[in-house]
Amino acid sequence: MKTLQTSSTPRREAAVVLAMGLLMLLAAVLSLCLGAVRLTPAQLVQAIIQGRSNTLAGRIFWFVRLPRTLAALLTGAALAVSGVVLQTVLHNPLAAPNIIGVNAGAGFAVAVAAVCFPGASGSTPWLSFLGAMGAVGLVLLLSRLTGASKITLVLGGVMISSLFNAAIDTLLTFQPDALTGYADFRVGSFADITMARVTGAALPIGLTLAAAVLMASPLEILSLGDETAASLGLNVRAVRTVLLLLAAVLAGAAVSLAGIIGFVGLIVPHFVRQLTGEKLLPLLLSSALGGGAFVAACDTLARTAFAPYELPVGVVLSFLGVPVFLWQLLRSRRHRG
Amino acid sequence: MIELKNLSAGYGGKTVVKDVSLCFPAGQVTVLLGPNGSGKSTLLKASLGLIPAGKGQVFYDGIPIERMNRRQVAKAAALLAQNRPEAEIEAERLVLHGRFPYLSYPRQYTETDRQIAKQAMERTGASAYAGQLVSRLSGGQKQSVYLAMLLAQQTQTVFLDEPTAFLDIRHQLELMGWVKQLAGEGRAAAMVLHDLPLAMEYADRIALMEAGRLAFLGTPEALYESGKLESVFGIRFTRFVGEAGVHYVCSPKEETQ
Secondary structure, eight states, X not given: OOOOOSOOOHHHHHHHHHHHHHHHHHHHHHHHHOSSSOOOHHHHHHHHHHOSOSSHHHHIIIIIIHHXXXXXXXXXXXXXXXXXXXXXXXXXXXXXXXXXXXXXXXXXXXXXXXXXXXXXXXXXXXXXXXXXXXXHHHHHHHHHHTTOOHHHHHHHHHHHHHHHHHHHHHHHHHOTTHHHHHHXXXXXXXXXXXXXXXXXXXXXXXXXXHHHHHTHHHHHHHTTOHHHHHHTTOOHHHHHHHHHHHHHHHHHHHHHHHSOOOSHHHHHHHHHHHHHTTOHHHHHHHHHHHHHHHHHHHHHHHHHXXXXXXXXHHHHHHHHHHHHHHHHHHHHHHHHO | OEEEEEEEEEETTEEEEEEEEEEEOTTXXXXXEOSTTSSHHHHHHHHTTSSOEEEEEXXXXXXXXXXXXXXXXXXXEEEEOSOOOOOOSBHHHHHHGGGGGGOOTTTOOOHHHHHHHHHHHHHHTOGGGTTSBGGGSOHHHHHHHHHHHHHHTOOSEEEEESTTTTOOHHHHHHHHHHHHHHHHTTOEEEEEOOOHHHHHHHOSEEEEEXXXXXXXXXXXXXXXXXXXXXXXXXXXXXXXXXXTEEEEEEEEHHHHO
16 A cells, blocks of 8 residues: 555546445455354355245345344445544544543443333344434534634533543442343444344444445545635534534444444544545545445454454454554654655 | 625624625735735635625625625636645646636536646746646646636636735736736736835735734725824834835834934
């Protein structure tokens, strides 16, 4: 990979998007084939052609691997795009979904559910989504009351997150039994994913991904700074709010699928940006595809590396992501130096 | 022509600009001078409708700004902003964004937009680094790219908020010459400057701000004669007539007493 030094032509951008698409396809095929029972590509094709047949390969494909692979792809795409949007809107390279309260809000809702309705883990996706939206709503309200600047948004996010995290800790202190239900959510995993959950999240994620891509142009104008964007005729405040809501829905839906998955929203956009620059359309598309590929690959590794034991996907993301991220940081520093 | 009538504006209940009446006539360079915090930048922002007028009104060719939408304003007046984050996009793409107010859905730049952007870059000398990332350009190169963007916006009025900050002297003079050229073509230019001699040399009119109010409006010569610069800035301001024309020098007041 070459660090972006000069221009990135449209052809280069298209090549990056295509490469990410192929990477995602590869990750998807590996995720579908590998696991406790290995499926050959031929078996895979056969399972698809035969539909929901009663063969072993068919059952594994339709009821285990496909929902899981789709969930990983959707989660990765949603988190990565959410990260791009937040980093651009807030002009902050460290912004990620957790910064506007998504994780803390979702976690709080799940912790409350684990305390109040210990058996009803089926409602976790909805509750976590609602919790995330509630927290983001509070952050937006707080920021609006204090002048709607980028810094009040980030500070509001940190405050609301701290408050919700304190509430989670309080709940778990008084009801330690709820910890089991909450812990699964906190480390993030696709272990008990079902097709119903995937289809439930696919619609909001698909729609918001499309909306984010359609808003690439105003997002790019916003990246030029508030004053310049406004002088070019952009309604800065309205566009920023809409984009933040899109990012929140994406991250909330991702969290509802997989629990809290660390820093995909930080690392994938950062990586892709080295290839595409800040031109938003290729950046959004490549991040969506690359994010999906990254999470699917990590999930495949999570369930095959120490089979029959399965690592939480969040753990693999960190162990794999951090070294790659650091390597890339050092590399770009060397290039600059 | 943009006209401010008894305009007051500010942020969050604090009035920064107080009761200013001023217009920016075509073909002239109007320079806003004044100490830090005297309301120059706020005046520019209020003129563009970026912050709402508290009292008074802003008119664009006789139409109150609140009756215009953002795009209409952006087609009439452009701003070279003072606060700009590092743009991690290619120079030509940035210049092309000057055409943003003219875009309609699905927001694709047309061949005409590209031609206008290209010509703007040729004019400001930014073509040489069209394909480079703006963040990697030098201060002078960046300014030429942003000027090209301003030009691509094709507005009757251009506002420049401290455009000479961080520029070396050659680039400062180049920029002032360029602004003068724009005015020569019949556009209205309004700029905030901190460099008094530069303002005296290039301005057609100077609006001197003091604590949010318009303390003086007139030609540089009239401003010099009024002695207002010395009282508002608390400095000594001297004029020399040399071989190359009239020169101005600022010096601290204490030294001369």
